[in-house]
Amino acid sequence: MTEIVDILVVDDDAAIRTVVSAALRRAGYAVRAVGTIAAMRTAMAEREPDVLLSDVVLPDGDGLDVVAALAQTHPALPIIVLSAKNTLSTAVRANEVGAFDYLPKPFDLDKLAETVDSALGRGGEPLAAPDLLGDDANPLIGRSPAMQEVYRVIARIVPNDLTVLVTGESGTGKELVARAIHDLGPRRHAPFIALNMAAIPRELIEAELFGHERGAFTGAQARSAGKFEQASGGTLFLDEIGDMPMEAQTRLLRVLQSGEFTTVGGARTIRADVRIVAATNKDLAGRVADGQFREDLFYRLNVVPVALPPLRQRPEDIVLLARHFLDKAAQEGLPRKRIDRDVAPLLERHSWPGNVRELENLMRRAAVLARDEAISAGDLRPMLGEATAAGTPPLAEAAGIAAAVRARLLHLHEHDPRALDDGTLYNRIIAEVERPLIEAMLERNDNNQLRAARALGINRNTLRKRLQSFGML
Numbered sequence: 001m002t003e004i005v006d007i008l009v010v011d012d013d014a015a016i017r018t019v020v021s022a023a024l025r026r027a028g029y030a031v032r033a034v035g036t037i038a039a040m041r042t043a044m045a046e047r048e049p050d051v052l053l054s055d056v057v058l059p060d061g062d063g064l065d066v067v068a069a070l071a072q073t074h075p076a077l078p079i080i081v082l083s084a085k086n087t088l089s090t091a092v093r094a095n096e097v098g099a100f101d102y103l104p105k106p107f108d109l110d111k112l113a114e115t116v117d118s119a120l121g122r123g124g125e126p127l128a129a130p131d132l133l134g135d136d137a138n139p140l141i142g143r144s145p146a147m148q149e150v151y152r153v154i155a156r157i158v159p160n161d162l163t164v165l166v167t168g169e170s171g172t173g174k175e176l177v178a179r180a181i182h183d184l185g186p187r188r189h190a191p192f193i194a195l196n197m198a199a200i201p202r203e204l205i206e207a208e209l210f211g212h213e214r215g216a217f218t219g220a221q222a223r224s225a226g227k228f229e230q231a232s233g234g235t236l237f238l239d240e241i242g243d244m245p246m247e248a249q250t251r252l253l254r255v256l257q258s259g260e261f262t263t264v265g266g267a268r269t270i271r272a273d274v275r276i277v278a279a280t281n282k283d284l285a286g287r288v289a290d291g292q293f294r295e296d297l298f299y300r301l302n303v304v305p306v307a308l309p310p311l312r313q314r315p316e317d318i319v320l321l322a323r324h325f326l327d328k329a330a331q332e333g334l335p336r337k338r339i340d341r342d343v344a345p346l347l348e349r350h351s352w353p354g355n356v357r358e359l360e361n362l363m364r365r366a367a368v369l370a371r372d373e374a375i376s377a378g379d380l381r382p383m384l385g386e387a388t389a390a391g392t393p394p395l396a397e398a399a400g401i402a403a404a405v406r407a408r409l410l411h412l413h414e415h416d417p418r419a420l421d422d423g424t425l426y427n428r429i430i431a432e433v434e435r436p437l438i439e440a441m442l443e444r445n446d447n448n449q450l451r452a453a454r455a456l457g458i459n460r461n462t463l464r465k466r467l468q469s470f471g472m473l
């Protein structure tokens with residue numbers, strides 16, 4: 001006779017109890033389903049189940065508190081948390097309190113059966129030490145299945161020290177994820193230190209990372225602690241890791257292998273007590289193939305990959321994020337605005353080359369520029385560049401010139417690829433950066449060309465030539 005596996009489902013929603021029970025019975029399990037914590041206790045006293053599936057918000061208490069208690073009293077019982085509160089902190093908390101897995105609602109019934117199967121196979125060993133509790137901050141917004149998958153990965157890596165590589169296009173939230181991993185984990189009381197490889201001169205990267213002794217190189221007048229030392233006990237975020245020069249890569253690899261580093265020009269060896277989170281918007285595997293990135297370092301960094309999906313692949317999140325950014329803008333003192341229902345299709349069909357950052361900037365601009373309290377599709381269309389003939393948004397759309405240029409190139413790649421090869425790209429992009437700069441400096445100097453040219457550090461004739469080329473003279 002085959003052994004009967006008994007599953008107890010706790011959910012106050014009768015429809016979910018019915019659907020889940022039917023799916024699990026079809027998969028060959030015996031199922032009992034109850035709607036409250038009190039009823040669950042009675043059912044557990046009658047007979048201990050082989051797997052428990054519990055909702056988070058229950059009428060007589062918090063399901064996660066119950067899971068935490070059960071993880072102590074019934075360490076062998078695998079518990080799967082079902083939740084409609086699909087936030088990063090729910091995923092992290094479920095993991096911390098010792099749940100075997102976390103399934104965000106609505107879930108796929110096949111996935112449910114699969115999770116129950118693997119819970120039984122695993123024997124219910126909790127995934128994480130149940131002793132740390134993240135705070136309730138939910139820095140990441142998004143309920144799309146793609147973001148839920150990201151939360152599940154983050155929840156699993158938060159409690160340990162594994163090196164993480166966050167990938168994704170520019171503006172998808174890589175830095176935010178790195179901060180969340182730090183803020184929710186055991187190192188949260190120590191510093192989070194970020195270093196952007198693309199933003200510092202190549203020859204200074206090693207000194208920035210490892211620190212230097214007095215006189216280590218020209219200009220090194222005093223000893224300086226590097227980022228590894230500053231981040232001690234905490235997290236070191238290496239942004240744009242794909243831009244790290246080869247020599248620095250070799251040194252970083254050595255640190256990851258030995259757990260120690262030596263300051264530049266110094267004999268001092270220091271133990272590296274940091275968690276490394278690296279990020280890139282480049283195809284790092286491609287760089288390895290081209291010989292621009294060390295393969296061994298790639299594997300060391302890529303212990304746990306977290307891939308952030310571009311915004312255009314998670315349209316369900318767009319309106320949610322738009323509301324969040326309007327709220328944030330209002331908290332920062334910008335006019336409080338809301339979005340009309342009719343804007344959702346417009347936002348959802350835009351391609352978002354600058355991803356979440358582009359949406360955030362758009363909402364800030366709309367908060368300032370829209371006349372009514374409700375932002376309409378009519379307000380947004382020109383800001384999204386839909387009204388312009390070329391269909392390209394102005395460069396200022398994205399924050400940061402490098403990000404703006406990348407966003408523009410992506411946009412051209414998607415909408416007007418021929419423009420990328422027509423031989424005018426350099427001048428066009430430079431003009432777009434240069435013109436607002438010159439305009440701003442003229443304005444600041446009351447249209448006095450000589451003063452504006454001096455402030456810019458260019459010759460007055462050069463300034464005049466540029467103004468002519470812009471048709472401004």
Ligand SMILES: Nc1ncnc2c1ncn2[C@@H]1O[C@H](COP(=O)(O)OP(=O)(O)OP(=O)(O)O)[C@@H](O)[C@H]1O
Pocket residue numbers: 139140141142168169170171172173174175176177239281321324356357360403
């Ligand atoms: N899921 C999200 N929820 C809320 N805010 C988000 C989310 N993703 C990104 N943001 C916001 O969007 C902006 C860009 O995010 P972030 O700087 O983390 O992107 P990035 O991928 O590191 O970009 P880059 O590659 O250009 O450095 C930030 O202001 C961030 O707070």
